[in-house]
Amino acid sequence: MSKNDLDKRIVTGPDGKQFEVDPMQDYFCQERPKVHEPSANKIWEKFLNWARAESLWILGYGTGCGAIEMRPLMTPRFDAFRYGIQWRPTPRQSNVIVIGGYMSVKTLKRVIRSYEQMQGPKYVVALGSCTINGGMYWDSYNTINRLDKYLPVDVYITGCMPRPEALLAGFEELKKIIKKGKGEGQNLYAKNFDEYKANQKQIIKNWDMPDYNW
Amino acid sequence: MKALIKRLKQKFNISDPMYQRDNEVFITVKKEDAVSFITHMNKVEGFTHLVLLTAVDWLEDGKFQLTYLLNNNMEKMDVGVQVFLDREQAEMESIHHLWKQAPTYQRELKEMFGIDFPGSPRIDEPFILEGWQEIPPYRRDFDTKAYTEETYFPRPGRKTHDPAEYMKQKLYPEE
Amino acid sequence: MADINKYRDKFPDKNPDGTNIIDMESQKFIKIWQGPQHPGITGNMSLELIMQGDEVLECKTHVGYLHRGFEKLMERRLFIQNFPLCVRIAVPEPDFNEYCYAATLEELAGIKIPDAAEWMRTLILEMSRLTSFLMHLGGQAGAFGLGVVAQWSNYVRDLMLDRFEEISGGRIYRMHMPPGGVRGLTPDGFEARMEETLRTIESTMRDIDKTMFDNAIFKRRTVGLGYIDPAMVDEYGVTGPNARAAGIPKDVRKDYPYLKYPELDFDVITATESDVYTRTVLRREEILLSVDLIRQIMVKMPKSGEYMAKMPNVLHWKIPKGETYIRAECTRGEYGYYTVTDGSGYPRRVNVRGPSYTHAVALMERLAIDCNIADTAGLMLSLHTYPPEIER
Numbered sequence: 163m164s165k166n167d168l169d170k171r172i173v174t175g176p177d178g179k180q181f182e183v184d185p186m187q188d189y190f191c192q193e194r195p196k197v198h199e200p201s202a203n204k205i206w207e208k209f210l211n212w213a214r215a216e217s218l219w220i221l222g223y224g225t226g227c228g229a230i231e232m233r234p235l236m237t238p239r240f241d242a243f244r245y246g247i248q249w250r251p252t253p254r255q256s257n258v259i260v261i262g263g264y265m266s267v268k269t270l271k272r273v274i275r276s277y278e279q280m281q282g283p284k285y286v287v288a289l290g291s292c293t294i295n296g297g298m299y300w301d302s303y304n305t306i307n308r309l310d311k312y313l314p315v316d317v318y319i320t321g322c323m324p325r326p327e328a329l330l331a332g333f334e335e336l337k338k339i340i341k342k343g344k345g346e347g348q349n350l351y352a353k354n355f356d357e358y359k360a361n362q363k364q365i366i367k368n369w370d371m372p373d374y375n376w
Numbered sequence: 377m378k379a380l381i382k383r384l385k386q387k388f389n390i391s392d393p394m395y396q397r398d399n400e401v402f403i404t405v406k407k408e409d410a411v412s413f414i415t416h417m418n419k420v421e422g423f424t425h426l427v428l429l430t431a432v433d434w435l436e437d438g439k440f441q442l443t444y445l446l447n448n449n450m451e452k453m454d455v456g457v458q459v460f461l462d463r464e465q466a467e468m469e470s471i472h473h474l475w476k477q478a479p480t481y482q483r484e485l486k487e488m489f490g491i492d493f494p495g496s497p498r499i500d501e502p503f504i505l506e507g508w509q510e511i512p513p514y515r516r517d518f519d520t521k522a523y524t525e526e527t528y529f530p531r532p533g534r535k536t537h538d539p540a541e542y543m544k545q546k547l548y549p550e551e
Numbered sequence: 552m553a554d555i556n557k558y559r560d561k562f563p564d565k566n567p568d569g570t571n572i573i574d575m576e577s578q579k580f581i582k583i584w585q586g587p588q589h590p591g592i593t594g595n596m597s598l599e600l601i602m603q604g605d606e607v608l609e610c611k612t613h614v615g616y617l618h619r620g621f622e623k624l625m626e627r628r629l630f631i632q633n634f635p636l637c638v639r640i641a642v643p644e645p646d647f648n649e650y651c652y653a654a655t656l657e658e659l660a661g662i663k664i665p666d667a668a669e670w671m672r673t674l675i676l677e678m679s680r681l682t683s684f685l686m687h688l689g690g691q692a693g694a695f696g697l698g699v700v701a702q703w704s705n706y707v708r709d710l711m712l713d714r715f716e717e718i719s720g721g722r723i724y725r726m727h728m729p730p731g732g733v734r735g736l737t738p739d740g741f742e743a744r745m746e747e748t749l750r751t752i753e754s755t756m757r758d759i760d761k762t763m764f765d766n767a768i769f770k771r772r773t774v775g776l777g778y779i780d781p782a783m784v785d786e787y788g789v790t791g792p793n794a795r796a797a798g799i800p801k802d803v804r805k806d807y808p809y810l811k812y813p814e815l816d817f818d819v820i821t822a823t824e825s826d827v828y829t830r831t832v833l834r835r836e837e838i839l840l841s842v843d844l845i846r847q848i849m850v851k852m853p854k855s856g857e858y859m860a861k862m863p864n865v866l867h868w869k870i871p872k873g874e875t876y877i878r879a880e881c882t883r884g885e886y887g888y889y890t891v892t893d894g895s896g897y898p899r900r901v902n903v904r905g906p907s908y909t910h911a912v913a914l915m916e917r918l919a920i921d922c923n924i925a926d927t928a929g930l931m932l933s934l935h936t937y938p939p940e941i942e943r
Binding site: 399424426427433445479503 | 908
């Protein structure tokens with residue numbers, strides 16, 4: 163999108179009338195994210211956590227190398243559908259985002275946009291050693307080194323590439339975390355919102371999004 | 377191949393060819409004759425396939441070396457045309473009228489090395505990087521490790537204790 | 552495909568030089584980003600489409616989401632340290648990187664690799680081509696709604712990855728061809744298991760024939776779409792199955808023979824009209840050709856012998872000054888490495904020529920014009936591009 167599309171300007175409509183348009187204010191909401199407390203009824207909360215853990219819908223976004231081992235997961239050999247894991251095409255319908263490997267600065271901007279558009283409660287799974295400390299591209303000028311400075315990570319899966327069995331073990335770990343009630347990535351993001359935003363804005367130099375993409 | 381080199385030497389002022397393999401030759405051409413030489417190779421000699429266009433940075437000599445690799449699929453021959461440019465004023469004539477894929481290569485060279493090709497379509501649009509404010513990254517005086525340590529938050533490594541280093545410090549502290 | 556010239560009077564006016572006059576404020580045009588997060592894009596690339604109604608008027612491609620600066624990183628590492636790094640440039644088909652890198656270093660340093668190593672390299676390259684074609688076939692069918700073909704072809708690809716794991720220990724990044732030879736030969740009983748896998752592949756291809764290639768809807772949607780003129784092949788630098796489908800017999804294995812291809816018996820497959828359907832049929836023929844080549848190699852390959860040449864100490868290896876270019880035929884086209892050395896222990900410049908560089912940027916922008924929005928995904932996939940090798 164060129165810079166002109168998001169500026170404030172005066173537009174002539176099809177019927178000749180002129181009106182003023184400010185896309186950043188009109189199309190995007192300016193609210194900050196909120197922290198969601200667990201409900202007071204313990205049994206109800208346990209039931210909700212069980213339901214969330216048994217139906218993890220993943221956003222279909224292959225950000226890096228790790229996406230190549232996601233395809234065998236869909237096939238009958240390593241069948242992920244029997245665990246309740248599905249691939250969805252849009253962020254509005256999913257609640258897990260799997261970051262597969264390294265992330266360049268350009269991809270980070272799009273991933274932040276997708277992550278913030280997802281509906282809560284949402285979780286982040288980081289694949290591979292590039293998300294932990296930069297991996298093989300630790301001295302590259304275009305890849306980030308530590309993912310948890312920009313997004314709250316729930317589970318790390320190590321390997322280069324992780325095998326499909328390792329991916330399934332990682333999802334099992336995520337389910338245990340959710341059932342215990344510790345899947346708090348979204349609340350962590352809302353509590354330390356300013357710190358995460360400052361880190362993101364420091365490396366993404368052409369910021370033309372609102373602060374939180376609802 | 378030898379007959380081709382003889383024909384070219386009569387018409388243009390080229391250096392002695394460097395034979396890498398029987399069917400692969402690298403020739404150096406001066407900057408002013410380069411585009412007419414390449415046009416001649418394309419239209420007359422049958423080198424219709426542009427394999428790649430890339431640059432090498434010779435920082436010690438203060439030059440950029442541009443390499444146009446041309447390929448003749450009928451005769452199965454490769455000719456690499458080398459052109460040397462001055463590093464401070466890196467500018468070269470564009471060849472976008474010969475091949476429609478050339479503007480892509482030229483966009484990448486402008487962004488990564490800073491070599492300008494005036495007249496090439498969409499030359500100023502960023503191709504790979506977004507919001508880049510430093511010097512062109514593929515130049516040899518750009519230190520990528522220092523840039524990473526400054527900008528992205530590197531995770532500190534483990535502390536290891538090398539026994540040889542430790543004994544050396546203990547026994548010979550003044551060295 | 553309907554004759555759209557009948558409706559040309561409703562389309563935008565043209566400038567004197569033929570380009571469209573597009574006025575975004577008049578609300579007759581819409582700009583859509585088929586962005587990086589999209590199930591119908593191969594890898595991480597985005598298309599910026601300007602459309603009127605359902606038809607695409609202009610298309611711009613945006614790459615750079617996977618840029619890691621490989622060529623800069625390679626200048627900072629020793630020759631042997633570059634070997635695990637260069638594998639990750641083209642993710643679904645990594646063996647061609649290893650072969651081309653090792654071959655340039657061997658040529659510049661004057662090392663000749665033994666016979667058994669050359670046979671092993673040929674076997675691995677052919678197996679790699681087979682896995683890549685199978686994955687692509689699944690993706691191509693998925694873009695037009697046939698998801699079941701993707702399930703079948705990825706399953707047989709998994710069986711082939713098992714054979715890779717037996718040889719080298721890795722499913723995706725095999726790293727089996729360091730400079731100087733290969734890391735090992737085939738284990739015992741490999742031929743029987745390979746034959747079983749090849750038979751499974753052939754029977755699955757018969758199923759895919761009935762489901763996809765004889766399917767009336769698939770044929771109706773793909774015939775006539777994305778037509779590549781033979782004159783465009785040299786102008787845009789098209790190589791591989793895209794060029795062979797247009798009738799031009801360009802195949803690196805026959806034109807510039809390398810490894811043990813002169814001893815294998817095969818023909819170059821061409822077709823006459825290059826649209827999406829013909830290209831898919833050509834790739835299916837190439838799958839069967841690869842199966843046949845693997846059978847020939849298993850018969851002719853020596854089962855034991857020297858597989859690594861005598862190398863100097865790789866941690867202090869200095870290569871004399873020179874430059875060279877080595878090419879290989881990968882599934883998408885001509886894959887090449889251009890290496891420049893300067894006499895020190897580090898390479899001066901390594902440039903990777905990926906075939907998708909020309910297909911996905913200049914050719915896609917040309918082919919997407921006058922295409923329907925529902926077909927851009929299928930068109931994009933039929934050019935078989937992998938974005939990591941565009942921006943390395």
